[in-house]
Amino acid sequence: MKHPSFKPDSNCGNCQFFTAATGACTLFPGFKVPAAAWCSAWAKKAG
Numbered sequence: 001m002k003h004p005s006f007k008p009d010s011n012c013g014n015c016q017f018f019t020a021a022t023g024a025c026t027l028f029p030g031f032k033v034p035a036a037a038w039c040s041a042w043a044k045k046a047g
Contacts, residue, residue, distance in 0.1 A: 005040045012037045016045045 012018040013035035017025050023032035027041055 016043045
C-alpha cells in the first residue's frame with residue numbers, strides 16, 4: 001500500500017468502524033466490506 005496514511009497491519013478487521021459479524025462499516029452504510037480491506041479513515045479498534 002502506498003497511501004501515506006497506511007500503517008502495516010491496518011485493515012478493516014481491526015478498525016473501530018468495522019463490524020466483523022456483518023461485514024459492515026459505519027462509514028459505508030448499506031455496503032459490506034472485506035476484513036482485509038483498508039481505507040484512509042482507518043482507526044485502530046480499542047482493546
